Amino acid sequence: MILRNEKPAIQKPAIHDDPQRLAGDATASEPASAALAALRERMASGAEHPETAPLSIHDMTVAYHRKPVLWDVDFDAPEGKLTAIIGPNGAGKSTLLKAALDLIPSASGRVTIYGQPYRKQRRLVAYVPQRESVDWDFPVSALDVVAMGRYGMIGWLRPVTRRHRAAARAALEHVGMADYADRQISQLSGGQQQRVFLARALAQDAQLYLMDEPFAGVDAATERAIVELLRELRSGGKTVLCVHHDLQTAPEYFDHVLLLNMRVVALGPTQETLTPENLRKTYGGRLTLLEQAADALARGVER
Amino acid sequence: MTETNRSITDTSFELPSLEQLLRVLTLADYNTRVVVIGVMLLGLASGLIGSFLLLRKRALLGDALSHATLPGIGLAFIVMSALGGSGKSLPGLLAGAALFGALGVACILLITRYTRLKQDAALGVVLSVFFGLGVAVLGVVQKLPVGSAAGLESFIYGKTASMVFQDAVAIGGAALLLTLVCLLLFKEFTVLCFDDAYAAAQGWPTVWLDTLMMGLVVAVTVIGLQAVGLILMIAMLIIPPAAARFWTRRLPRMIAVAAALGAVSGLLGAGLSALVPRLPAGAVVVLVAGAAFLVSMICGAERGVIVRWLSQWRLSRRVLRQHLLRAIFECAYERQHGGRRAPTPGASRRQAVPFADLLGERSWSPLRLRAAIRSAARDGLVQAAGAPRRLRLTAAGEREAQRVVRNHRLWELYLIQHADIAPSHVDRDADDVEHVLGPTLTAQLEALLAAQHAGPAAPPSPHALGRT
Numbered sequence: 001m002i003l004r005n006e007k008p009a010i011q012k013p014a015i016h017d018d019p020q021r022l023a024g025d026a027t028a029s030e031p032a033s034a035a036l037a038a039l040r041e042r043m044a045s046g047a048e049h050p051e052t053a054p055l056s057i058h059d060m061t062v063a064y065h066r067k068p069v070l071w072d073v074d075f076d077a078p079e080g081k082l083t084a085i086i087g088p089n090g091a092g093k094s095t096l097l098k099a100a101l102d103l104i105p106s107a108s109g110r111v112t113i114y115g116q117p118y119r120k121q122r123r124l125v126a127y128v129p130q131r132e133s134v135d136w137d138f139p140v141s142a143l144d145v146v147a148m149g150r151y152g153m154i155g156w157l158r159p160v161t162r163r164h165r166a167a168a169r170a171a172l173e174h175v176g177m178a179d180y181a182d183r184q185i186s187q188l189s190g191g192q193q194q195r196v197f198l199a200r201a202l203a204q205d206a207q208l209y210l211m212d213e214p215f216a217g218v219d220a221a222t223e224r225a226i227v228e229l230l231r232e233l234r235s236g237g238k239t240v241l242c243v244h245h246d247l248q249t250a251p252e253y254f255d256h257v258l259l260l261n262m263r264v265v266a267l268g269p270t271q272e273t274l275t276p277e278n279l280r281k282t283y284g285g286r287l288t289l290l291e292q293a294a295d296a297l298a299r300g301v302e303r
Numbered sequence: 304m305t306e307t308n309r310s311i312t313d314t315s316f317e318l319p320s321l322e323q324l325l326r327v328l329t330l331a332d333y334n335t336r337v338v339v340i341g342v343m344l345l346g347l348a349s350g351l352i353g354s355f356l357l358l359r360k361r362a363l364l365g366d367a368l369s370h371a372t373l374p375g376i377g378l379a380f381i382v383m384s385a386l387g388g389s390g391k392s393l394p395g396l397l398a399g400a401a402l403f404g405a406l407g408v409a410c411i412l413l414i415t416r417y418t419r420l421k422q423d424a425a426l427g428v429v430l431s432v433f434f435g436l437g438v439a440v441l442g443v444v445q446k447l448p449v450g451s452a453a454g455l456e457s458f459i460y461g462k463t464a465s466m467v468f469q470d471a472v473a474i475g476g477a478a479l480l481l482t483l484v485c486l487l488l489f490k491e492f493t494v495l496c497f498d499d500a501y502a503a504a505q506g507w508p509t510v511w512l513d514t515l516m517m518g519l520v521v522a523v524t525v526i527g528l529q530a531v532g533l534i535l536m537i538a539m540l541i542i543p544p545a546a547a548r549f550w551t552r553r554l555p556r557m558i559a560v561a562a563a564l565g566a567v568s569g570l571l572g573a574g575l576s577a578l579v580p581r582l583p584a585g586a587v588v589v590l591v592a593g594a595a596f597l598v599s600m601i602c603g604a605e606r607g608v609i610v611r612w613l614s615q616w617r618l619s620r621r622v623l624r625q626h627l628l629r630a631i632f633e634c635a636y637e638r639q640h641g642g643r644r645a646p647t648p649g650a651s652r653r654q655a656v657p658f659a660d661l662l663g664e665r666s667w668s669p670l671r672l673r674a675a676i677r678s679a680a681r682d683g684l685v686q687a688a689g690a691p692r693r694l695r696l697t698a699a700g701e702r703e704a705q706r707v708v709r710n711h712r713l714w715e716l717y718l719i720q721h722a723d724i725a726p727s728h729v730d731r732d733a734d735d736v737e738h739v740l741g742p743t744l745t746a747q748l749e750a751l752l753a754a755q756h757a758g759p760a761a762p763p764s765p766h767a768l769g770r771t
Contacts, residue, residue: 102503103504135497138497139557141552151491151505
């Protein structure tokens with residue numbers, strides 16, 4: 001059980017991976033630090049971020065028990081495009097999505113959806129969690145699960161009416177699972193379960209889709225179906241952000257890619273961003289984040 | 304029911320007379336009526352909320368909750384007596400129980416969240432510490448001048464005999480409130496139990512919903528303390544829903560069955576204990592529920608053991624039959640054409656296949672093969688042909704064999720087309736999955752096959768037949 005809106009007491013440590021900033025913090029009277037402070041203030045006010053970005057993450061830091069998982073992540077999801085979030089294990093990819101949705105507390109940072117805080121814009125966001133996060137032995141049918149996507153529209157205390165059930169059935173048909181509507185979910189294969197999750201997100205009729213590893217462990221036919229679906233969403237003007245685990249297929253399936261390893265390594269169109277240099281920085285050559293910081297500190301002291 | 308002239312050393316056991324039985328069955332006695340109806344309503348309410356507790360995977364938390372109520376009861380008694388009132392005022396005692404129960408659950412959740420301990424360890428610690436505290440407090444109460452006659456121990460094991468009309472009304476009221484809340488918040492509780500991360504992302508206040516759910520559990524627990532006692536209260540919450548899972552796959556039905564099973568256990572248990580006065584009602588109710596669970600586990604329509612064994616057995620029988628027919632068909636075929644041309648009708652019927660050839664087709668034991676042949680012969684699909692144990696297909700057998708072989712070929716084709724398996728490897732893989740082909744998939748594959756081969760009879764095998 002997570003207590004929401006509870007921020008653990010984290011002091012931002014003095015080590016940054018940017019030597020300039022470090023110099024600025026140390027001596028407050030220098031002119032460089034004043035300019036830096038002004039820049040930071042402008043960025044905090046959001047002036048650097050376009051107001052209409054579907055998802056805007058400003059300076060987000062997330063730490064579990066004082067161990068940083070995400071560090072100063074700052075990016076805007078491009079509208080109407082399919083963006084992949086790529087990085088090694090433990091890079092904080094799932095954490096990024098969960099922190100953006102306020103499912104886990106973040107030490108600092110702001111998230112806006114089309115310029116407004118997430119709380120006000122829930123209707124516009126659909127979340128597809130990882131398949132393992134759910135007990136598939138639960139006594140519900142595929143249709144029941146997809147109908148959960150409509151709960152937000154139904155509101156408190158009211159039952160699920162025929163109209164919403166029909167919309168759920170339509171979403172199932174869209175993913176090719178209409179025949180399985182009344183099947184209990186434990187009887188579905190991995191790919192079918194993933195499609196049910198996607199249908200649930202579709203039933204919400206949202207503008208922004210956040211998906212956590214939708215391609216993990218699905219068969220080839222389902223993978224093709226999911227790609228088709230993503231392309232349909234894109235042509236409908238929706239924005240999709242997927243945590244993706246497979247470097248091979250990323251250029252084929254996605255327009256933009258965010259390389260993440262605790263901090264944003266690179267963000268941009270797939271062709272330009274997936275360079276060997278960027279990949280080395282993401283998947284780690286020999287340097288870890290801490291080594292880079294120690295390096296920077298050493299260089300700063302030298303000056 | 305008549306306890307006159309019984310000494311304390313009397314250990315005789317009398318079976319209830321018919322008259323006594325009838326009195327209980329018709330709920331003639333006022334006391335019996337109150338107790339039976341009260342416990343029945345308690346069973347209904349606890350089955351209802353227990354379903355959600357089970358699905359939320361908080362069953363043991365409910366157990367810790369009921370054990371943690373004990374210090375609350377004792378302390379409430381002390382406080383009320385100290386304030387000059389009657390220490391045994393029930394609402395006061397139950398309020399103390401509720402407070403400490405909730406405190407216990409809060410401790411577990413805090414420990415789980417802020418330390419490295421997992422929930423099972425936290426449960427063990429909190430449950431035992433609170434219960435120990437409760438036993439200590441009760442010991443103190445015994446020493447008090449007013450305390451010795453308090454009878455607070457009855458909360459540990461339950462004492463339905465002390466149930467009065469107001470208690471039954473309170474239980475009934477709680478059951479009604481619970482049913483109402485569960486009906487209104489059905490979809491909210493469902494999404495909370497199934498996928499709480501998704502629910503939170505959608506904007507549902509999962510913390511408040513969780514708190515409400517646990518609050519309902521606290522309410523049912525403190526109300527049931529008098530009837531079944533705090534040790535066994537968990538049984539009322541968990542056994543009916545667990546039994547209900549064997550009867551249905553749909554959530555609304557599962558909850559209804561759980562409530563019904565809880566009610567029936569309460570009814571029968573209380574009735575039985577009324578018949579045999581020395582049996583404590585709480586224990587009997589739990590035993591009845593346990594018996595219901597056992598029956599459900601074995602015979603349950605949906606996931607009961609018997610049903611699963613039966614369907615497994617039927618499937619393996621069907622699979623064996625299909626293997627036999629296909630083996631005869633292919634053997635007969637290979638003997639004629641080497642399996643390369645489409646078969647003419649009746650061709651396989653004319654060929655008699657020796658037993659030894661069949662034995663070599665697959666890795667089956669002679670015993671199993673003979674059993675399959677006997678069963679197929681009984682159904683008129685094969686017949687003996689000639690002295691040294693040869694077999695041949697009948698007309699019906701040939702039709703069935705062609706259908707089976709055609710399905711098998713379709714599946715092999717599908718695997719080759721879409722799964723890039725070298726043709727010679729196909730047979731082994733195909734055998735495992737073809738038997739669960741549904742009509743939809745078969746229809747699709749038929750269309751595919753029609754594009755490649757013509758004719759209703761089984762198309763030739765894509766790989767060379769014969770022993771590998």
